[in-house]
Amino acid sequence: MILQSQESLIAKKMALESEWNQKYLEQGAETLDMMQIDLELKSIKRKIREQDEFRTRATYNSEQQLDITT
Secondary structure (H helix, E strand, O other): OOOOOHHHHHHHHHHHHHHHHHHHHHHOOOOHHHHHHHHHHHHHHHHHHHHHHHHHHHHHHHHHHHHHHO
């Protein structure tokens, strides 16, 4: 699994949220292109959660290794 930096994912998420908000202000309703942005946001959120889970598991496994060797 290739991990993007947490910061780049958050930056992309924030940019997409801003774009969605701007489009809503301009158009006054959700449009198809805004729905596509929402799908991208969901994908980014999923990647962030997956990375958090990966880090948590790695930390747990690392702590378990320390317990075994000490």
